[in-house]
Amino acid sequence: MDFKVIPFLAMFNLVNYFSATFADFDVRALTLNAAALPEHRFLSIPGISLQDCWANCENRASCKSVNYKRQWHLCELNSVGDSKILQHRVRGSVFYKKRNDATKVQCGSTTCDGDMEVCDRTTGMCTVKECEPLQQKSERFVKGNIASMGDKALLGCKDGFSPSTGSNVTVTSRCGNDGIWLPEISCIKTCQLRSSTSSETSYEVFEHGQWKTMPCSPGTAFSVDTCECSIILRKQ
Template identity: 30%
Template sequence: MSEFKGKMEDHFEFGGIANRRRGLQLLAIFISFSSTIATTGFRTSELQFSTKYNVTVPTAFFTQISLEKCWEECTARVACRAFNYYNLYKLCELDILGNLTDVSTSEPFEENGVVYWAKQELLATIPCGSKTCSLGQRCDKDTGACEIKECGPLNVSDDIVVLGNVNKIGSWIRLGCKDDYVPSFTSVECDVGGHWTRHDLTCKRCEADWILFHTSCYRLFPEEVIYEAATSKCELVGAKLVSITSSDEYDFLQRKFSPRDRFWIGANDKEKEGLWKWETNETWSYEHFLENEPNGCTTENCLIMCITNQLTGWADVNCYRNQTYVCKKVA
């Protein structure tokens, strides 16, 4: 214990006289921790990780352990930079390569005190008996063995959302895409070697002036052209004249474009009257015609979508009519 005190002496800072406002903040912190603990049924000094949303660098914590043990757990890990110790609750909060707040530099919490300690030097390895432990390993000082207990930070691109941050061995984390990106989900595991499994999640978003819906991008072009010209102009921008194959997609277009819009959609019955086909060759499994439409017989073989204050729907019109158009492409 004397060795421990000597090593820690220059780094400890304790809270002084109770301050009501800071005391309430500490209570809120503790409630947050105890809520997580209650959820997991965690009541021992086993290592736990917070599960805050979208945190790539985890904060680990122990409960019901001593200050000395907290220090040992941090110094036994290459990945631990610092810790906070809440004396009243015997709560140890480890900073795993993150940016943990130095509470000792703030106003005092309570007379029971809070301890902040940080490593003076961050090493790539730490000595452990006759061995050296590396990132993701914990040194068992009693046996001189390096144990793999957790994975380090999860490195992902800026467009990926990390859904949780539990990084002990065997834990899984779901990954998704941020807003305005193609929604996609995958999972990664912290394997027995202390490494995250590889993922193939790639998040994409639409170009400027295009609107994302599910996995496609849409754009309304205000230029009025005939049907064939609209199909050609969509192809020039790597797209197709819009197909609408579900009620969700129909509702999306209705919401996104203002009333009194009329635009070409990519369907026609030129080959056989009444047999409508999408320019994309998708199966014709959904339709949303206005009442009494289609009604043009052989003179009206192309479709427009009408959006008014009173009603919306599709109508067949002459293919040589000039209309605005909507293009659609994969994000």
């Protein structure tokens, strides 16, 4: 037997199965031994079939692709579907990319147009079941990658940044029934400078064990909010 034929036959049988099961299933978007999108996964659903995994994606405008791990029957919904950014190849997985990036899903006589709304095909109703994935930022970190209602994630300020309000540098945020994460945290750059006691058009920096006065550029004044001479002075 020519073992090089087996992967082709497996793909052929899988395509034929889905062609018969789903008339509108885009077999061109189905690839075997594909790659996961761990940075863009917003929902993991264990213990379901590939058909149900695909259906869960089709019912969400926010879902652009799925990665199905056949060995564990694990469905992962991704917020992006561009095959150019695939990474972390997973042997035995199946990757499916939606045919379009539609922002709405037709649900019976209604339309689910919210980013995180899900169509219930049985009732024809649009409901919110998840929050938008929390994004890593240059000033803030996120620990946790699940976003169903009631799920929690840890948010915090990175080194060199501090919370804009309050004293806690980390907060535990929860995905609410309205699809909103609360509480949130806003981080600003930690300022190593301070306002000058002699003039608003200068600031002080701590160097070699003492505070040294530095001038701002002409026409500007120091701002503690931006930690630089960002205030534009009006000409007299």
